[in-house]
Amino acid sequence: MRRFATILIMLGMGLLPTLPLRAQSAGDYRTRASGNWSQASVWERYTGATWAPATSAPTGSETITVQSADSVYVDVPVTITGRLINQGVVHAEEGMLTIGDGGVYQHDRDAGKIPLATWAEGSTLHLTGVETQAPADRNQPYYNIIFETPNLLSNLNMNLDEVTIGGDIRVLDTGSARWYLTTAAVNDTSEITIMGDVYVEKGAFSVQGTSKAYTTFIVHHYGNIVVTGGNFSISRGSQPGGTTTWYLYEGDFSMENATTQSSTATPGGAKFVFAKQGTQRLTLGEGNDIRALPIEVAEGTTLDMGTSELGGEGIFILNGGATLATAHPGGVAGSIQTLGTVALDTTANFVFNGSEPQETSTLMPTVVNDLVIDNEAGVRLSQPTRIDGVLRLKAGVFDNTIPFTLGPNGSISYEGGSLLQPVANEPIDEVPQRFVLEQNYPNPFHRTTTIRFGLPSSGYVSIKLYDLLGREVMTVLEGHQAAGFHEVTLDAGRLSPGLYWYRLQSAEHVITRQLMLIK
Incomplete structure (x- = not known):
């Protein structure tokens, strides 16, 4: 008898993973048969103590579960403002099903299909039960997407193309496999727009994982990327002859306790492009395994790296008219430590804004456009440099013992900082625009x-x-x-x-x- 009880307990524990992710509450609905949504006989309702036959169909504001043996056809217009959990089949013709503001469609099964729906602002697609096969009809313009598939065993993709994700993407768990945003056939292109933030907490997430040749993937992104764990990579497919480009038009990129890499075979073919006309921040915290984080900074964009160190083997491209700001004591070389190709245009700009003494480093080009010194602790020039734009002395002493020269259109703007040594060809402004007191030179001095x-x-x-x-x-x-x-x-x-x-x-x-x- 005792052995029989033990077997029952073990069988019960084995069933636990198939139970719903949330406990029942009074008013919840679930199916008890297949049929039309509007048929009360299809549904039963939880009273708070037991499930009882429903007297009416759900309105959409409740938590509604379509069980694994059942199929429901949405025959009347329904707006989900609660949670629709699909463990079976939900079929809806275009225009009949709306996932409303605050509403969640939860795909709690392997394979199957996501019903065709109108995804309102504030709605969410929540993937929970996928294991080896992605659901059909998944290329839809969702608002929010949550990946929470702890039993995922196969690398799967969302097949997104020419759609806009209006809100956030959150990766909570991908089990032992990966989720990709999309895929494409040979010589084909997939393009996606994301308006919200992308969060990766656990699991593996990437744009694509294809080995097909000459594929093109483009992501247009207007939010932040916040990675606090797992593997977030631009490309996990070899993709020979193809390109994968993630444009960040707004927002910042932060990563800690995570892995990032790029598998695209095309040299420099996969990259994150910082493209805001203004300042964006790249923050690489502790605990990262940076195998390749390829980056390009577009014209008009300032990439502020703080004290972050970019390692790995990814490319780093600073285009003409772009700006790199660093607070690293080692300057440009301290921030950019990648073994991949580094291309810093001679018409780019550089900002040194640390809180302890910095050097510009010999990785900074010998010809620059604007150079900004904004460090009370001082900045030391590492090699002879020509400044073709404006040297802006905002704070601290710029140690120019190793001299710089001004190009034909070069100038110096004294905005609170100073030079250690005078410059022979410095143009003297006739009238400054503000009250200015420069640091004395030399300093320290003898007499x-x-x-x-x-x-x-x-x-x-x-x-x-x-x-x-x-x-x-x-x-x-x-x-x-x-x-x-x-x-x-x-x-x-x-x-x-x-x-x-x-x-x-x-x-x-x-x-x-x-x-x-x-x-």
């Missing part, structure tokens, strides 16, 4: 140093020197000055070595900087 300042309009100004206790120790300059740039020499021969503050003051503005006198 004398030069202080350069700019006034947008004429007026009375003073430059005074203070010790660290705030006591005035010297008046360097005082009086009426014309609009424009001016230089004054500070002779500190009679002062003790140490740190001092110097302050430029007018009737409307005050700017203070620190200098160091050494003996």
